[in-house]
Amino acid sequence: MGGNFREFSLFLGLCGVLSTSLGQLANKNFTTFLEVSEYTLSYEIDFKKSTFTSNADIHFLLKQVESLNNILVLDSEGLEILDVSIKDTSTTLSAVPFTTYEQNVTLQLPMKLKARSDYTLSFLFSGKILDNQEGIFKHQAHGRTYISTNLFPFSARKAFPCFNDAFEKSSIVLTIATKSAPNGIRALSNMPLAYKNDQNTLFYFKPTPKIPLHNLFFTLGYYQRSQFNENLFVPINSIKFNKEFSFVLDNHEVKNFQQIAKLAKVQIVAVPGLARDSITGYGIVAI
Numbered sequence: 001m002g003g004n005f006r007e008f009s010l011f012l013g014l015c016g017v018l019s020t021s022l023g024q025l026a027n028k029n030f031t032t033f034l035e036v037s038e039y040t041l042s043y044e045i046d047f048k049k050s051t052f053t054s055n056a057d058i059h060f061l062l063k064q065v066e067s068l069n070n071i072l073v074l075d076s077e078g079l080e081i082l083d084v085s086i087k088d089t090s091t092t093l094s095a096v097p098f099t100t101y102e103q104n105v106t107l108q109l110p111m112k113l114k115a116r117s118d119y120t121l122s123f124l125f126s127g128k129i130l131d132n133q134e135g136i137f138k139h140q141a142h143g144r145t146y147i148s149t150n151l152f153p154f155s156a157r158k159a160f161p162c163f164n165d166a167f168e169k170s171s172i173v174l175t176i177a178t179k180s181a182p183n184g185i186r187a188l189s190n191m192p193l194a195y196k197n198d199q200n201t202l203f204y205f206k207p208t209p210k211i212p213l214h215n216l217f218f219t220l221g222y223y224q225r226s227q228f229n230e231n232l233f234v235p236i237n238s239i240k241f242n243k244e245f246s247f248v249l250d251n252h253e254v255k256n257f258q259q260i261a262k263l264a265k266v267q268i269v270a271v272p273g274l275a276r277d278s279i280t281g282y283g284i285v286a287i
Contacts (some may be wrong), residue, residue, distance in 0.1 A: 030163050056161060073104050074107070079125045083122075108129060142272065150276075151214040170207045186200065
């Protein structure tokens with residue numbers, strides 16, 4: 001690929017850090033009666049089996065009950081839903097009967113919800129890590145396995161149950177644990193790490209501000225910080241990659257984007273084996 005085209009792709013990718021999807025608007029009915037404040041996502045990713053198991057807590061405010069009828073429909077595609085529960089601001093926890101379909105899960109709420117009240121939906125689910133470059137996917141480079149996400153524009157439902165509307169924003173709290181992963185794995189995401197253990201098998205990331213779900217990004221692989229720029233991460237022993245893209249984060253336009261978006265930094269991750277030119281998320285661009 002030519003250098004000019006590559007630079008142009010990176011420029012578009014960095015612009016995408018500040019934008020939401022311009023694609024087709026998803027079903028917005030849910031926004032009339034509830035407001036999702038946060039998704040708390042905890043993944044255990046099994047490198048050997050190419051599977052993941054996860055807990056997702058969805059924190060929401062119920063604005064009105066007229067349109068609800070004790071039924072909630074969330075987007076979910078290719079996930080095996082194992083358990084669902086709901087609780088209010090007290091300690092009350094109730095199991096939720098559910099029915100799964102091809103691209104959604106329908107919940108039959110066991111209690112009548114109250115308007116202007118906060119609730120948490122909790123899901124236990126699992127999924128397969130495929131090589132289709134959508135949702136949570138795997139890719140090979142130099143004999144090594146990398147695992148990354150591509151949730152644009154409506155593939156968040158392939159990574160976790162959600163109200164998958166490209167124009168709605170929520171904070172996301174991400175935790176990743178790895179299983180059967182080779183030594184040297186590093187996890188990168190939209191936000192800086194809040195904690196990781198010494199074995200590099202458990203990674204807690206700081207919460208994002210409110211962002212569209214498709215802006216969530218993480219990657220697991222063999223990365224190192226570039227010697228040329230602290231905000232550039234490259235595959236281990238990729239000196240050529242280092243030199244080729246170190247100019248990007250010193251570019252004047254990029255610094256303007258950072259200021260407009262009020263980002264502490266924009267990270268660029270050179271992800272080997274991507275089938276597309278870039279994947280953009282809040283504060284991060286994968287190339």
